[in-house]
Amino acid sequence: MFEIQPMNVQTYRRQTRRSTVIIALMFLALAMVLSTAAVALFGEPGGDNLRFNIGGVFAALLLMAALMRGKFWTQEWMAPAVYGWQLKRSLMSVTNVMHQVTAAVEAGDPTAMKVLRFYHLGLDQMHQLDGNSSDHSQLIREADQHKARMEALGIETEQTRLDPAWLAALKSTR
Incomplete structure (x- = not known):
């Protein structure tokens, strides 16, 4: 059962921007690390390593999705973003x-x-x-x-x- 909670608009926007920046930076760091690791492990020096770079980014995407649902979803810093998502899901179920x-x-x-x-x-x-x-x-x-x-x-x-x-x-x- 979803319940509408009173929410300060400025606080909500500030906290959701902060959580968005945190998630984006984590994704960028993971994508860079995993792409570099994939090229170092499987790539050829001076060769075409695009598929390994893309594979690293895709692995980062999967890892971030797992972290979002498994770890971050229950964190206090994510609460406003989770609330907004749940509100929109509830409204969509009525729509x-x-x-x-x-x-x-x-x-x-x-x-x-x-x-x-x-x-x-x-x-x-x-x-x-x-x-x-x-x-x-x-x-x-x-x-x-x-x-x-x-x-x-x-x-x-x-x-x-x-x-x-x-x-x-x-x-x-x-």
Whole structure:
């Protein structure tokens, strides 16, 4: 279950830039070391060693992917970037069933209303964190209308959690 967390925009951007630079520098260093090692071990002096250089870069890419998922993902310095990735994944999971969500909202399904409210709140936060102001006024207008409808029906409007069971229920109503 994903939950929207309060996040300071400037802090989020500073920390994600820092983690991006750290990952990029580590990748560059690994790519250089592994390419050099591959050429030294398997290459020919003065020969065409392009395939060994590319192999070293590819090995660095695989190693970085493994380090990201195995080691770095749980590190404190990666937390804002991981949160942003999880937020976007959660929003994408709603987007993938949006036609079912909107149809169920029109039919008055409370679960669909909660999912749509989560989507509005999550999208608003994502736009703030990414500094994306395009279509923000349209989103706010739609979110306010939906919130008013939920309030009129007595449904809790602070839907900061996305329960995967809600999406599964909506998918099964095809």
